[in-house]
Amino acid sequence: MDTVVSGIRSTGNLHLGNYFGAVKNFLKMQKENNCFFFIADYHSLTTHPRPDDLHGNIKQVLAEYLACGIDPEIATVFVQSDVPEVTELYLLLNMNAYVGELERTTSFKEKIRKHPDNINAGLLTYPVLMAADIIIHKAHKVPVGKDQEQHLEMTRRFARRFNMIYEVNYFPEPDAYNFGQELIKIPGLDGTGKMGKSEGNGIFLADSPADIRKKVMRAVTDAGPSAPGQEPSEPVKNLFTIMDVVSDQETVKYFREKHAVCEIRYGDLKKQLAEDIVRATEPIRIRINDILKDDKYLAKVVSDGADKARASASKTIREVREIIGYRPF
Numbered sequence: 001m002d003t004v005v006s007g008i009r010s011t012g013n014l015h016l017g018n019y020f021g022a023v024k025n026f027l028k029m030q031k032e033n034n035c036f037f038f039i040a041d042y043h044s045l046t047t048h049p050r051p052d053d054l055h056g057n058i059k060q061v062l063a064e065y066l067a068c069g070i071d072p073e074i075a076t077v078f079v080q081s082d083v084p085e086v087t088e089l090y091l092l093l094n095m096n097a098y099v100g101e102l103e104r105t106t107s108f109k110e111k112i113r114k115h116p117d118n119i120n121a122g123l124l125t126y127p128v129l130m131a132a133d134i135i136i137h138k139a140h141k142v143p144v145g146k147d148q149e150q151h152l153e154m155t156r157r158f159a160r161r162f163n164m165i166y167e168v169n170y171f172p173e174p175d176a177y178n179f180g181q182e183l184i185k186i187p188g189l190d191g192t193g194k195m196g197k198s199e200g201n202g203i204f205l206a207d208s209p210a211d212i213r214k215k216v217m218r219a220v221t222d223a224g225p226s227a228p229g230q231e232p233s234e235p236v237k238n239l240f241t242i243m244d245v246v247s248d249q250e251t252v253k254y255f256r257e258k259h260a261v262c263e264i265r266y267g268d269l270k271k272q273l274a275e276d277i278v279r280a281t282e283p284i285r286i287r288i289n290d291i292l293k294d295d296k297y298l299a300k301v302v303s304d305g306a307d308k309a310r311a312s313a314s315k316t317i318r319e320v321r322e323i324i325g326y327r328p329f
C-alpha cells in the first residue's frame with residue numbers, strides 16, 4: 001500500500017469548495033492507501049493566532065473532517081503538534097535548505113506583498129516544515145491543490161538533496177495525487193472565481209439552513225440572457241457549476257434549458273440551489289455538532305492518532321540521525 005500524507009491548516013471552517021474539491025477524494029483515498037491526515041497547527045502559528053483561539057480552531061477542523069467521513073479507524077488522524085519529531089526533522093532539513101530558494105517561493109512572495117508587517121522566519125521556512133511533515137512518514141503520494149504544487153516540488157527537492165548529500169536512497173520523492181482526475185473547482189457566490197472564506201462568497205459545512213438560504217439568495221447573477229442560446233455570464237455559470245455537484249441532473253438540465261430559451265428566473269434557480277445545498281450538507285452539519293459535543297471521542301481519536309504517527313515518525317528520526325552521523329556513546 002502507498003503512503004499518503006495530507007495536512008489541513010487549522011484556520012477557518014471547511015466550505016463547499018474544500019469538501020467537493022478535496023475531502024471527498026480523501027474518503028476514497030483512505031480505503032486504498034496508508035493515509036496520514038493531520039491538522040497543521042504548527043503551520044497556523046505563522047499568522048499568530050491568539051492562545052484562546054488555538055485549541056478551538058484545531059477542534060473545529062478536526063470535527064469537520066471526521067464529520068465528512070475521514071475514518072480514524074482506517075486513516076491515521078492526528079494533530080501536528082502532538083508529533084514533535086517533525087520539528088527535529090524540520091531543523092535537520094533547514095540545514096540543507098537555501099535562503100535563496102525559500103525567498104523565491106511564490107507563496108512567500110505573496111505573503112510579503114500582503115502582510116509586510118509580519119514576515120517571520122516561520123513563513124520563510126514554511127515549505128521546509130511541510131516537507132518534514134511529508135517525508136517523515138516516507139510518503140509516496142500527497143493530495144494537493146494547485147496552490148500547493150510548488151511546495152510539493154520543494155519537498156521532492158529536499159528529499160532528493162538529502163539522499164544526495166548522504167549518498168543514500170532513503171526518502172522517496174512524493175508525487176502529487178489527485179486520482180488522475182482534474183480537481184473540481186467550486187466557484188464562490190460573489191461571481192469572482194474560486195470559493196473562499198471571504199464574506200458573501202463561501203458556504204460553510206457548518207452553516208445553518210437559514211444561513212445557506214440567505215447566502216444563496218444574495219448570490220451575484222446578471223440581468224438575464226438577452227438572446228436564445230447565449231452563454232451564461234461568469235456569475236451565473238458559477239451557480240450552475242455548484243448545482244452540478246449538489247443537484248440531480250434533471251434539475252440542472254431544466255435550469256440550463258430555461259436559460260437557453262431566455263425564460264430563466266434566477267430567484268427560482270437560487271431557491272432550488274439553496275435547498276439542494278442544504279440537503280447535501282445537512283447530515284454533515286449535524287455530525288459536526290454531535291462530534292463537537294463528544295470530547296471523549298475526540299480525545300481518543302487524537303491520542304490514538306498521535307501514537308500511530310509518532311511510531312512512524314520516531315522510526316524515521318532514528319534512522320535519519322544514524323544517516324547524518326550521530327552515534328551512541
Ligand code: TRP
Binds near residue numbers: 007143144
Ligand atoms: N500547506 C498546506 C496548505 O496550506 C498544509 C500542509 C502542511 C500540508 N503540511 C502539509 C499539505 C503536508 C500536505 C502535506 O494547505
